[in-house]
Amino acid sequence: MAELRPSERRGDPLVALFLTWFLPGAGHLYLGRVVPGLVLFLVVEGLFGLGWLLSDGRTFELLDPELRGPLATLLTPEVGNLGAMIAQIRVVGYGAEMPSPFPRHMALGGILCALSGILNLFVMAHAHLAARTPRSARPRGLPPALLTGIAWLVPGLGHFLQGRRLRALVVGGLLVGFFALGTWMAEGSNLSRERHFYYWSGQVLLGLPAILTELVSCRPPVTGELVLGDVGLLYACMPGLLNILCMLDVHGVAEDRWLERSGVGGEGVPAREVSA
Amino acid sequence: MIQHVLFFLALSVPIVVIGAFYSEPEDAPALRNLPRRYAVFVGACALVALVMLALEALFL
DSSP, X not given: OOOOOTTTOOSOHHHHHHHHHHSTTHXXXXXTOHHHHHHHHHHHHHHHHHHHHHHTTOGGGGSOGGGOSTTGGGGSGGGGSHHHHHHHHHHTTTOOSSOOOOOTTHHHHHHHHHHHHHHHHHHHHHHHXXXXXXXXXXXXXXXXXXXXXXXXXXXXXHHHHTTOHHHHHHHHHHHHHHHHHHHHHTTTGGGOTTTSHHHHHHHGGGOHHHHHHXXXXXXXXXXXXXXXXXXXXXXXXXXXXXXHHHHHHHHHHHHHHHHHHXXXXXXXXOOOOOOO | OHHHXXXXXXXXXXXXXXXXXXHOSSHHHXXXXXXXXXXXXXXXXXXXXXXXXXXXXXXX
């Protein structure tokens, strides 16, 4: 990473990153970007708050009792919004000792809380890069964090918008194809967070294909023996995890191009050469 | 057994392809190296499986 002169730096990237992790928008406020900071805070925490409202904050009750522990929620998407997740653990935790029926919109509430965590990851990436972008620079084009978010939402679309068409086609086809194949093999049993808490966390990283399939199918009940249930579950979860690599690929290239346009690239770590 | 091996070989495809894309910014070298990467991945997994089976036979 190229060094900026102190007068050009907006702030320390790591401080901006960790502030955002604990409190969405705080990193932007630290960098002096008040309006984006407040808007991002309202959007991310608004999503989490709505999710909490719909689920009564009981999402983590879906975790099997034998798996519950102080670090058990670190493998959930909510960890991206760490402050809110800690608040949820401290206030509601894993629920009361006496079981009670879940609220009607429990699943939707859980999805919204997870989305707030994922969204905050992109806000963190944005704050980290904003700290490294010179004050005077006004680079044009989509911000890398937004491109990465698009790559999460629709696998392959981030590559497509970067002009990497072949890669977009292969990535989108493979990831969505294997998710569809897995869902078919598992007969939709993979779509329930209550049934497969951690696998669902991996699956939701595939973005819209996973979320829409769950919402549209309304999590079909299991009515018989699932012959290929385990294999299907693995096939449906793996594309979400692989999409992390695709998002990092998109972000790496987008960030290099962004810094080059800002006049920072070309020193330190060389920009990755990608044919557009 | 054969069915599970086939399932594994199929799932190895996206793992290897996405891994190759991640490590190679250019498409052409990434695609050119796919067969070698696939063979290394499957071979390494087979080795791990053999070690696990051997340990299971020895200690369980």
